[in-house]
Amino acid sequence: MIMNSLIKYVCIVLALSAISGCRAFRIGIYDQDPEKARSITERYDPRDFKSMPTEIVQKLLNHPFPPAGAEAPLVVDMGIQNRTKTHMDTLALADNVTTKLLNSKKVRLVQSNRRDALLKEQGYQLKNCPEDKRVKIGKQLGAKYMITGSMVELGAKSGRQVRVSKKEDVYYQLTLEITDLQTAEVIVKKQVDRMRRASKPIIGW
Amino acid sequence: MVHVRHSLQASLVIVPLAVAIVGGCVGPRLNSARHNFYRGDFRQAVTNLTPLALDKRNNVLILMERGMSHQARGNYEASVDDWNAAVEEAKRLDYYSLSQGAASILSNDEAMAFRGAPYERTLLHAFAAKSYLALQMWEDAAVEARNIIDRLENLDGFPDDAYCHYLAGFCLEMINDHDGAAFQYRAASKLMPTVKIDENTGRIGTGSGKPARSGRPEKGGAQLVCFISMGSSPSVSGIVRSRYAWGPSPYAEIYSGGKLLGHSHAFSNTGSLLSSTEKRLAAVRIVKETTRIVIKDAAANAVSRENEFLGELLRWFLFALETPDRRRWETLPNLLHVARVPCPPDLKNYRVVFKTTDGRTLAQKTIDNPLARRDNVFVSFCRDIQCPYQPPVRQRVKKSRRRIGKKIKRRD
Numbered sequence: 001m002i003m004n005s006l007i008k009y010v011c012i013v014l015a016l017s018a019i020s021g022c023r024a025f026r027i028g029i030y031d032q033d034p035e036k037a038r039s040i041t042e043r044y045d046p047r048d049f050k051s052m053p054t055e056i057v058q059k060l061l062n063h064p065f066p067p068a069g070a071e072a073p074l075v076v077d078m079g080i081q082n083r084t085k086t087h088m089d090t091l092a093l094a095d096n097v098t099t100k101l102l103n104s105k106k107v108r109l110v111q112s113n114r115r116d117a118l119l120k121e122q123g124y125q126l127k128n129c130p131e132d133k134r135v136k137i138g139k140q141l142g143a144k145y146m147i148t149g150s151m152v153e154l155g156a157k158s159g160r161q162v163r164v165s166k167k168e169d170v171y172y173q174l175t176l177e178i179t180d181l182q183t184a185e186v187i188v189k190k191q192v193d194r195m196r197r198a199s200k201p202i203i204g205w
Numbered sequence: 206m207v208h209v210r211h212s213l214q215a216s217l218v219i220v221p222l223a224v225a226i227v228g229g230c231v232g233p234r235l236n237s238a239r240h241n242f243y244r245g246d247f248r249q250a251v252t253n254l255t256p257l258a259l260d261k262r263n264n265v266l267i268l269m270e271r272g273m274s275h276q277a278r279g280n281y282e283a284s285v286d287d288w289n290a291a292v293e294e295a296k297r298l299d300y301y302s303l304s305q306g307a308a309s310i311l312s313n314d315e316a317m318a319f320r321g322a323p324y325e326r327t328l329l330h331a332f333a334a335k336s337y338l339a340l341q342m343w344e345d346a347a348v349e350a351r352n353i354i355d356r357l358e359n360l361d362g363f364p365d366d367a368y369c370h371y372l373a374g375f376c377l378e379m380i381n382d383h384d385g386a387a388f389q390y391r392a393a394s395k396l397m398p399t400v401k402i403d404e405n406t407g408r409i410g411t412g413s414g415k416p417a418r419s420g421r422p423e424k425g426g427a428q429l430v431c432f433i434s435m436g437s438s439p440s441v442s443g444i445v446r447s448r449y450a451w452g453p454s455p456y457a458e459i460y461s462g463g464k465l466l467g468h469s470h471a472f473s474n475t476g477s478l479l480s481s482t483e484k485r486l487a488a489v490r491i492v493k494e495t496t497r498i499v500i501k502d503a504a505a506n507a508v509s510r511e512n513e514f515l516g517e518l519l520r521w522f523l524f525a526l527e528t529p530d531r532r533r534w535e536t537l538p539n540l541l542h543v544a545r546v547p548c549p550p551d552l553k554n555y556r557v558v559f560k561t562t563d564g565r566t567l568a569q570k571t572i573d574n575p576l577a578r579r580d581n582v583f584v585s586f587c588r589d590i591q592c593p594y595q596p597p598v599r600q601r602v603k604k605s606r607r608r609i610g611k612k613i614k615r616r617d
Contacts, residue, residue, distance in 0.1 A: 082344045085351045087289065090344075130381060204300045
């Protein structure tokens with residue numbers, strides 16, 4: 001009887017030691033390459049923040065804008081509109097895009113502080129500035145073109161059925177356009193998108 | 206075999222006991238927080254709910270209540286942080302937990318994690334949208350509006366809510382999505398036969414009067430949109446937390462500089478949302494409770510065969526735990542009103558007068574915060590709870606006497 005209890009306790013201690021030694025039960029911190037890291041959510045995540053601007057800028061640069069031989073035009077970034085169901089930092093997203101564009105040396109960029117100061121003077125912030133005011137402010141900054149964009153989200157969920165998991169598709173589309181401030185003509189418009197399917201268990205521990 | 210039987214019998218006692226102890230730990234904190242909230246002591250209400258519980262079953266409820274206290278204090282960033290955390294936590298709990306389910310079979314439904322009723326989860330987004338409007342974060346308010354619309358499009362037999370439709374429409378109107386706004390205004394109008402809403406402008410009028418003017422808002426005509434909350438949602442204990450006897454159809458009048466600007470219209474009532482939700486869930490609850498009673502009885506009988514006294518004790522204990530799950534978001538208001546009135550273009554503050562159906566004044570408040578503005582539209586919201594918290598007169602007199610006593614001593 002005593003022997004049985006002793007064996008039981010020894011087994012428990014050994015099991016706990018084995019579990020605590022197992023990597024899955026310890027905190028671990030590892031460096032990840034943001035471009036190669038696997039997504040762990042169907043929603044907007046760091047991988048989208050990195051890859052979507054890269055893809056869309058590549059498409060913009062492949063477009064014949066500005067015309068060959070022309071001087072790099074002055075462009076003002078007037079923000080990316082968030083039309084999704086997820087709170088996201090669209091200012092950071094726009095910064096990502098404009099940084100890549102600037103580094104390509106195909107455009108020159110109005111400094112964001114100047115833009116924000118002028119917006120503030122007129123009683124706006126970048127996020128709440130209406131379309132007609134953007135054009136006016138862009139002209140006042142001396143820019144030739146304006147970059148605007150939007151991020152849209154669409155989703156679909158599997159209906160009620162007898163299954164052990166439920167599926168959810170989430171689709172994001174990033175649109176970027178460059179508009180001539182003098183003529184109000186959209187010179188370039190590019191889109192990138194991505195869709196992810198999540199399968200979530202209905203029953204868990 | 207004997208060891209296994211004794212272990213099973215022990216677990217029949219230990220599991221419900223553990224659930225009872227842990228579940229009871231959070232109850233007093235929540236009750237204190239709610240009591241302080243309705244007294245107007247929002248700071249203390251937040252303190253009562255900080256930190257979150259170690260046992261995560263009630264964290265969604267704690268975050269909901271704490272967010273409401275933050276918003277009432279005017280700390281809008283903290284309120285949206287808490288409510289966004291509540292949304293994420295509720296999504297994370299969106300599965301049937303076998304361990305909690307097993308514990309609930311032996312105790313009660315409070316062993317399951319609280320995720321909020323459908324109307325509470327929709328109002329979570331609605332109140333977060335109001336905080337974003339107060340912060341003039343129009344795009345983030347529109348994000349919440351889309352979440353509201355998503356929830357209202359997937360009701361699955363649960364009650365619809367005109368207030369949330371209108372609020373979602375208004376948030377979309379603020380980012381110039383007039384088509385989206387019109388759709389939501391139309392949906393709100395359909396749910397309220399006595400109130401007419403112009404789907405193009407969002408203007409509100411009564412069904413008996415002239416229809417509201419159509420067309421886009423006039424240039425230069427400033428308007429104030431005020432989301433007014435009154436009363437308290439039904440509490441578990443049956444205590445009426447609101448200090449006013451509201452009566453059947455109270456309303457609020459809006460004044461600026463002594464001039465009446467207009468009055469509010471009733472859009473929603475959390476009491477009726479609750480009762481409709483309970484009706485929808487009644488059949489499922491009855492089946493679950495009946496199954497649980499049968500299992501408890503069988504477990505008590507199994508123990509009785511070994512030891513009659515312990516079996517009866519266990520029966521008494523298991524059935525003492527048989528209480529319905531009445532957890533709900535109790536700091537929600539009972540009545541949700543909207544007022545959309547013309548106002549001076551330089552509006553700095555306004556006065557809200559809360560009245561009963563027969564025009565008797567119950568309370569009044571002057572509001573200067575929140576008062577956000579976009580173009581010619583002012584946005585605000587308020588509640589009948591008086592803030593800041595004033596200690597009762599008796600305590601104030603005691604404090605002043607102490608001060609006078611100290612002055613006399615110093616003179617001597």
